[in-house]
Amino acid sequence: MELLHRTLLATIGALSVFYALVKVSLGYWKRRGILHEKPKFLWGNIKGVVQGKRHAQDALQEIYSNYKGRAPFVGFFACLKPFILALDLELVHNILFTDAGHFTSRGLYSNSDGEPLSGNLLQMDGHKWRSLHAKSAEVFTPANIQKLLPRLVQISAGIQKDLSSAKLQQTHNISQLVAGYNVNVLASMAFGLGDRGVEEFSQWAHNYWGKFSLWRAYLALEFPLIARLLQYKSYAEAATSYFERITLSQLKEQRGRDRQPLQTFLHLYSNASQPLSDIQIAAQAFGFLVAGLTPLNATLGFCLYELARQPELQDRVRAEIRKTLQQHDSQLSGECLRDLKYSKQVLNETLRLHTPYPFLLRRATKDFELPKSVFIIARGNNVLIPTAAIHRDPEIYPEPERFDPDRFEEEAMNLRPKAAFLPFGDGLRGCIAKRFVEQVLLVGLVALLQHHRYSPCAETTMPVEYNNRMLLLAPKSDIKLKVERVD
Numbered sequence: 001m002e003l004l005h006r007t008l009l010a011t012i013g014a015l016s017v018f019y020a021l022v023k024v025s026l027g028y029w030k031r032r033g034i035l036h037e038k039p040k041f042l043w044g045n046i047k048g049v050v051q052g053k054r055h056a057q058d059a060l061q062e063i064y065s066n067y068k069g070r071a072p073f074v075g076f077f078a079c080l081k082p083f084i085l086a087l088d089l090e091l092v093h094n095i096l097f098t099d100a101g102h103f104t105s106r107g108l109y110s111n112s113d114g115e116p117l118s119g120n121l122l123q124m125d126g127h128k129w130r131s132l133h134a135k136s137a138e139v140f141t142p143a144n145i146q147k148l149l150p151r152l153v154q155i156s157a158g159i160q161k162d163l164s165s166a167k168l169q170q171t172h173n174i175s176q177l178v179a180g181y182n183v184n185v186l187a188s189m190a191f192g193l194g195d196r197g198v199e200e201f202s203q204w205a206h207n208y209w210g211k212f213s214l215w216r217a218y219l220a221l222e223f224p225l226i227a228r229l230l231q232y233k234s235y236a237e238a239a240t241s242y243f244e245r246i247t248l249s250q251l252k253e254q255r256g257r258d259r260q261p262l263q264t265f266l267h268l269y270s271n272a273s274q275p276l277s278d279i280q281i282a283a284q285a286f287g288f289l290v291a292g293l294t295p296l297n298a299t300l301g302f303c304l305y306e307l308a309r310q311p312e313l314q315d316r317v318r319a320e321i322r323k324t325l326q327q328h329d330s331q332l333s334g335e336c337l338r339d340l341k342y343s344k345q346v347l348n349e350t351l352r353l354h355t356p357y358p359f360l361l362r363r364a365t366k367d368f369e370l371p372k373s374v375f376i377i378a379r380g381n382n383v384l385i386p387t388a389a390i391h392r393d394p395e396i397y398p399e400p401e402r403f404d405p406d407r408f409e410e411e412a413m414n415l416r417p418k419a420a421f422l423p424f425g426d427g428l429r430g431c432i433a434k435r436f437v438e439q440v441l442l443v444g445l446v447a448l449l450q451h452h453r454y455s456p457c458a459e460t461t462m463p464v465e466y467n468n469r470m471l472l473l474a475p476k477s478d479i480k481l482k483v484e485r486v487d
């Protein structure tokens, strides 16, 4: 009886401490006197997101619409973690550009000693990120990206090959088709693989998370020092050791050759004036896969989905592609890509309506006093820029749900502030591969549309649904469309 009594008391004690801790955590914005969304016990303001009932993008859009115009930012909680949601474009501009020096961190977990491949640009912060970024900036120059184009065009021929096996009027799995191209691009450009080995690469490229545990990831974000001490790993060890092995062996093989063709990031990194160590190069290659594969797949998939729904726009893109190629002797050169203006507008509109990274993350590295205001973003505060909500703000993009590439005509773009369109983020921590990505998407779109027409079929989910279990935006199920050859 006494044991039962003690156990009961201990349980009540533990629950009271837990309750008090939660209450203290959720009182953060109130104590600071900052406008905030009232949090729910444990879930904060993202109830439904953790359970997969709604996408993080929807939760953020709701807070953005409720508070925009009332203050430059609003506080909210992702579970117990306090965040600042930037509400006005001037503040976004300050964070990304004018005062970017206060916001050079992202606050993700990495442990380059215990898990070397987590030492990549996306995950690193502080002086280690600065040094990596300086060395990588030397690799991602416009001239170098142009050097990658011939190999990219070669890889895109695989799309035509895949499509040529599609029977007339057949339903095609578009998500698989575009993933095939993007996986090949990353296998070749980031890891230096030839056609051999791509199948194994593709399997690991879709399975590197291992047994993902949300609460462990949450604790690693909240207590990174303890997580490092306990050697918490973000990815499956078998996957990271595979990626490490192939990069190191490609680098070795490449050094054994007399001449370097400079057609991959591996070549470019090892030819840089301040080269990284081999393991650091492997970490960057892995980071490119983590940062790039899902958004590349999503963008090309959503783009074809939108064009299938609006055949007149699709015909216009195809006509532009054919005419431009004709003007450039069928050579998909840099000049040819520059002339594909409408195709670029279509890709931009896809990135606006289906923003692959629905938000940007920053952590204040020093106190930031908002200009002409009494507000302070304190050192250590996590800031979130709700790009998807900005891209769907009717005051910036009238009728935001409508897919309309004319929004990206040069004149219309010049009328909007720079911070109104941020699919690649921007400033110091913007997507370092933006130019490369634009090239990959355009070359892919040319191969997809030049000889083929896409239309919805019985298996097309309309409107498209998003996968609520992912923070990045991706379709809930594979996009399927009817494909026909048009010559």
Ligand code: HEM
Pocket: 121, 122, 123, 133, 287, 288, 289, 291, 292, 293, 295, 296, 299, 356, 357, 360, 361, 422, 423, 424, 425, 426, 427, 428, 429, 430, 431, 432, 433, 434, 436, 437
């Ligand atoms: C459609 C495809 C892509 C989109 C929409 C995209 C978008 C983004 C965004 C929004 C960020 C965060 C920017 C910020 O916080 O301001 C980012 C970071 C990054 N992206 Fe991309 N990305 C794409 C593909 C790629 C690819 C293919 C690569 C590599 C080849 C890549 C490499 C990176 C890296 C390394 C970072 C971290 C940069 C840093 O923190 O210094 N991305 N990307």
